[in-house]
Structures are given as C-alpha cells and as structure tokens.
Amino acid sequence: MRAAGSPAIMIEVDPTPQSAWTAWQTADAVRRGEVSALAMTQAALARIAAVDPHLHAWTLVDEPGALAAAREIDAARARGASLGPLAGVPTGLKDNFVTAGLETNCGSRILQGWVPQEDGFHAARLRAAGAVILGKLALDEFGMGSSNENTPFAAVRNPWALDFVPGGSSGGSAAAVASHTICFSLGSDSGGSIRQPASLCGIVGLKPTYGRVSRSGLIAFVSTLDQAGPFTRDVRDAALVLGCLAGHDPLDMNTIRAPVPDYLAAVARGQADGLAGLRIGVHHEALALPGLDPAVRACFEAALAVLIAAGAELLDVSLPHFRHAVPTYYALASALATSNLARFDGTRYGLQVTGEDFARSCTAARSQGFGEEVKRRLLLGTHVMQARSGHYERATRVQTLIARDYAAAFERCDLLASPTTRLPGFRLGERVHDPVAMYLSDIFVVGANLAGLPAISVPAGFAPATDPDGADMARPRLPVGLHLVAPLLAEATLLRVAAAHEACTAWHLEVPPEAAR
C-alpha cells in the first residue's frame, strides 16, 4: 500500500516532500546522497516555524545545534565514513529526556532553567545513530497526565483538530510527528503515555518491555513502569528506532541482558508473509464495559477483520483483575512520583528560592515549582507510602496478579488486541476538572505497564468526535488506534502483526490538516 517510490523523484514532484518521508526513507536518501542532512534539517526547521505556532508541540528548538549536527553528518558522508541507521533524520525528544546543552525542565517550573552538561542514554544513542536532534517536546508536568494540559507552559493542540488534546503525557512528541515536522520522536510511557497520544494523533507509538530500553537519562516518574519508546508514522520506523535503543545498559540495573532481535526482519515478515497460525486474544469483558464509543468499536472490529484476513485466529481471553488496573496504577504511580520528586528541594538546580533555612526554602520552591496535578499526586503518594496504610504493598501484590493474568492469557494466544482508548480524543478543558474521568482514559493501556509487557498503538481508522452533553459542537474526524500487547520481550511479534495490519490498510498515510498547511 505504501508509496515506496524513489525519494529523489518525490523531491521534483512536491515542493516540500521531505516532510512526508519516514525515518528509514530519509536515512536511505541521506546515505545515498540524494538529499543532504542539512537540507532535511532546514526543511524540518521551516516546518516547525510554519506549523508549531498552532500546535505548541516544541518547548525548545535548537536551530544552531541541529544545523551543526546535520553539517557533521554531511561531512562524514563526504569523507566516506559509514553513516548510522538514522543518518540525517530530524527528531526531537520529550522534555523528560536529559540532553546536553538543551534545557530539560520536564514541563515543570521547578526545573526551569536546568541545562544538563551531558546527554542521557537516549540522546546519546540517537546522535550516535546519526539522528539530528532539533529540540525538546512538550509533556504533562513530569509525565503526569493524559491530555498535555497539566503544564505551566502552552497546552499542545491535536494536529487533526486544534480544539482537541493530543493526548498525554507525551503529547508534544505525538503532535510533532503527526504534523510532519519530524520523522520520529521519543516519548516515555509509564501508564500509556506513548500509546494514548499516538492513538489520538493517528500515528504509531511503541512501548517496549520494561527493561528493554535503559532509563538512564530519562527523568524518573514511575521507576518500576517507565519505558522510553518511539513515535513514528509507520511500523518499520518503530522497529528501526527500537533497534537503536534496545539492549543492556550498565547504568540501568533493571535493563535486561537478552540479545536484541532483528526488528526490521520482523516487520518485513509481517508485510510479506501475513499472520497464518497467529492467535490473537480479545478480552471481550473489557469491551463490554460502558463508555466505549461505538465508532471506536467499529474501527476495532474492522482492524480485527484485517488481522483475520491476514491469517490470524481470534479467541476470547480473560483478564480477571483487569478492573483493578487503573487504581493499582495510580497507587504505584503516586507513591513512586512522591519518592522520585523528593530531590526537587530547590537547592541544587532549577527553581531556587532563598528562605531562612532549608525547610523554608524547600517548602517555598516546591509550593511555587509544582503544578496542581503534581501536588495532587504527591499528596496521594505520601498517603500511599504510609506503612500503616498498606496501600503500596497491596498495590504491588495486585500488580503481580495482573501480570499473572497476562501470562495465563499468553499461554493461549500470541498477542492481545483492544482499542487504545475508549473515545476518539477529547476537547481541551473537557476533563480538566474531573481527574477520575481523566485517569479512566488509561483503562486499555495501563495493564501493559503493570505487567511490564511490550505494547503498540497503530492507526486503525477515524471516528467523529463525541459531543459533550447538551453542547451542539462541531464533530471533527479524529484518529482511532489499535492497541496490541505481546509477551515479555516479544517486540518482534508485536511489530510483525502491526506491520501486517499496516500493509493492508492506509490509515497511516492520512495527513492531518495541520500537516497540510
């Protein structure tokens, strides 16, 4: 289905063709010398200047740094050096990844002005692969949110409809890729923060197995669940970027010492060979819960039909502790956030408030530096951490039960499928005053985090926006995602199935109005 024509021809046909290129197309063209890294970077910078004033996806654009990096790639090619798998590919990182020389504030006033001296693992790996880092992307403060509205800075808009949220917490990373300003971006996913915004923005979002990708250089939120992963516009790019990040890292003792398979081969297999013999489990009980939008359900049924047509077999599975996943997630997430954010005491970096003594300056910095949602979670987390409440211990036990549910399901099937979200996105401000409704938007995605499993959201159609009660509002067409979950370390299966679905559909080729500007 994909137009895999020569990029060189596309340049002549289309005045701004590069913006439509995927990462692998771009890197191939740069390696072959059909386009320079500098030209790609300049085009991406021009697109950011044209598009981002409407979207607010970027918190920082490092034009001089990006141009210098691109010139280095071109110079390396000129002297015959071998180029990396992401050579000349423009990218950006969610602003909770540590980047040398680029302010990293995690969407929080408490870290405003902090400029790390060294790259974290992810920025270093991307640069080593030849990617050109254009800047940093907006997020909910410290990753706490599902709409990108929990920020002291500008809220990010959805490129498909500017009144709608891009999802969260990696909303900037999703919007930047969906609007074709860059080929791919990095986000992080602790409770759906890659997959939910990927779904709402109509792109691919991959969360690897916990421990598959290092967390060194990713500012900690829910340490036992946090994983970095790519946003891309096709499945092959997700495989390409994952291959650059996966593997053991001595700086993160929770990374897994398992060999990294050839993810691109898995994608090729899915595109070419279909899914004969593959068993896909569907948890029908979860689909029967109230709140699933009928148009989203129709998209999901259509996606299942595509997988069946490709040779897969469907079966019903049971996840008995499914309904406990969201409260369990919020107990763990709040406690670990409280612990991880304890270091922000206003004495060493970011916001510094001088008080009479440590206690006063610490209190002042935290009162002024943290936003409302962060404070809500810190209060919840402090309660969960009280030994006598027993909440944390109980939550970890329920987490074990949920992981066992998945393990039992995977004895019968190779993969689980569901919609990524229950609704096709929501309007800015629609859920700001209803945190529980906001938390429940994670219902299909948090299970994979709690069980440490790899999961992906891929474009699977469009649905009209839902109408809030009593309001007679425009109902723009919004993207819908198909959510797939695989057993531990089975990213290759995930990518193979996602690629097979993509090969038989064209949803990933649709361009949002903001990208067509």
Next chain:
Amino acid sequence: MNMREHTVTIGLEFRCRLATRTRLFSPCAMAMSAAPDSQVDAYTLALPGTLPALNRQAVELAIRLALALGAAIAPVSRWVRRHAFDPSLPKGYQTTQGEAPLARGGTIEVAGRALRLTSIRLAEHAGELRNGSVDFSRAGAPLLELAGESMIMRAAPEEASAYLRALQAIVRATGVADSDMPGALRCDAHVSLWPKGQEGSGARCTVADLGSGPALERAIAAEIQRQAALLDQGLVVASMTPEANHLYLPEPDLPPLRIDAAWIERARAGLPDPLR
C-alpha cells in the same frame, strides 16, 4: 545519685565506612583532596535522570566483615529508600537496606561476654553539613551498619567501649576500612536506665556518632548520670532517639542483591587466616 540502684541497658549500633575507591552507587571516586565537591558526579548530586549502579567491591568488603563476625550472609537482600527532607540527602532519601538486610547474626566478643548482632546492612553515606553548606565529598560512600542487641551492662561505659575497640581491631585485621581515617568507624549507643528490682523498662535515649572508645565512654557515662538524676528525683525520662517517622519505599532502581556461595568464598579468601 547512685547508679548502682539502676539497671543499665545499652544497645550499640556501629557504622563502618568501607574503603572502596568509588561510591556505593556510582563509579565516582571519593574526593580525598581538600577542594570540596571537586570530584562529585551527577548521581551523587542527585541530578535528574541518574540511576544507581551497585559497587560490587563494597558488597565484597561488607561480606568479608560480616564473615569475620560470624554473621550469616543472606542469599537475597533488598534495598529501600528511607525518606527525609534534609540538605544532606540530595535525593530526598537514603538508599539503604530494610527488612531484608545483607546479613544477620554474628557477635563481637570481649573477655567472655558477647555482643550479639541483629542485622548488618549496607547503606550510603549522607553529605556532611559544614558551615551552612553541604560537603558531598564523602556522600554516597558505602557504610556498613551493624546493629547489636540491647543488653544489660554492669560496667556500662567501659564494656561498651570494649566492644567498639574489639570491632575496631577486627576492622583493622580484615582491611575493609581505612581505620586510620577519622570517622571510619562510628558508634551510637541507645541508653536506658530503670530502678533495679522494679517492673518495667526505661525510655531509650541515644548518644550518637561517637568515633572513639574514650568518647563513647564519656558520652555513655554522662547519659547514665543524667537519667539517674531524673529517676532519683522521681521524674520521667523522655525518650530521645533519632526521629523514626520516616517514609520508606522499596528501592525500584536496584534489583534484589543476590549473593551466591562463590561470592562468599571469594570474600572469605580476602580474610587473614585466623578469621576465615
């Protein structure tokens, strides 16, 4: 004041700073020069995005000392975060071991009496407050914390300091700490008095962070005098121990510490013959 009328119970806790080149959770060397913070790395300063990476040499020295004391090494021990907002704790918590310590048991023997140890834990050293600012030069250094059982000591100050000196001798013999460095071995004493022959027990008060036998003796003697004077006047002794109201969380960034027989044997090989 007549202290013979009182039963003196003392619980001793020792902290031994292990002589590793680098810190417990980062490959950053400990600063030896006078320049403060000159060699402090991002993890020690708790910069965002940093994670702990366990120093295996610290574990080996800890095993060595625990073996010399006759303690049983746990095949699996676990790390916890002990929270406190304190300028000396840049992460807002100290990474230490909780309910599942590195080793249990073991004794320190002195002239026919034995101080039984309850637990031996690895923990990281805090920063040190000096003139209103924090010196991180030893922050994150590996500490081995050895907690002894509370015991009735008839010759209290001298007996307590005898245990400290005995431990100092073992530390020196095993070479796990630089015993010439001031502060390499410190001691807290939890002291409680109660009138002899009466039901009940006394409130615990702690004299903390004593680095030598004479200092420990002086502190315990003064504390016994203080409590005895209160009791003799019919007053109540208020408990004074370091605040125990901390929040704890299992350390999510460190897998459980697994110590197999081979590792124990390697550590044992580092002991001088009489202590093996």
